[in-house]
Amino acid sequence: DAGVIQSPRHEVTEMGQEVTLRCKPISGHNSLFWYRQTMMRGLELLIYFNNNVPIDDSGMPEDRFSAKMPNASFSTLKIQPSEPRDSAVYFCASLSSGTSEQFFGPGTRLTVL
Amino acid sequence: SQKIEQNSEALNIQEGKTATLTCNYTNYSPAYLQWYRQDPGRGPVFLLLIRENEKEKRKERLKVTFDTTLKQSLFHITASQPADSATYLCALKGGSSNTGKLIFGQGTTLQVKP
Secondary structure, three states, X not given: OOOOEEEOOEEEEOXXXXXXXXXXXXXXOOEEEEEEEEOOOEEEEEEEEEOOEEEEOOOOOOOOEEEEXXXXXXXXXXXXXXXXXXXXXXXXXXXXXXXXXXXXXXXXXXXXX | OOEEEXXXXXXXXXXXXXXXXXXXXXXXXXXXXXXXXXXXXXXXXXXXXXXXXXXXXXXXXXXEEEEOOOOEEEEEEOOOOHHHOEEXXXXXXXXXXXXXXXXXXXXXXXXXEO
């Protein structure tokens, strides 16, 4: 298995632009998590899905952030419009039902100028 | 408010010594606690899980303790090696019992010198 796949690995954009981050979880995993990591705030949970349904989006900073999971093998995190303070590394992780170990992707490093 | 604290300062030790990292939490009653390792430019990797009714867990050179009275977990790496140099994150299970939601500490960076 290739593990959790994220794209792009790096994204540089200008303030005000729309950014879409993508994640493919491990096949068979039914929970998917989006995290953001910064030096100041560490690793923060933004939202997670169970069986493609959003369960907890309390970590989503504001309405500029949205996430979707149209099927079991794909999820997106969208920021529109982006701001410099959104610069961070965004991780996707997946989890198999009945287990506790989360498998993280390599992350997307986002820089908003 | 709920809080997880790990030593923010880097831990520097000599190869062969035992590294001990601390994770303290307040206002939580976690069902379990996990430790992850993160290398620069990579995502965290799961190491160990310890449940609230367990005092200690071992895996090769790793040992984790969990004291729910002190609200503290200790993570030990015995006979440390330069390859153990990384950032170590503790994570507590949050939310209701049927979710996989984790709350992470800020992490402690370990540097093992040869």
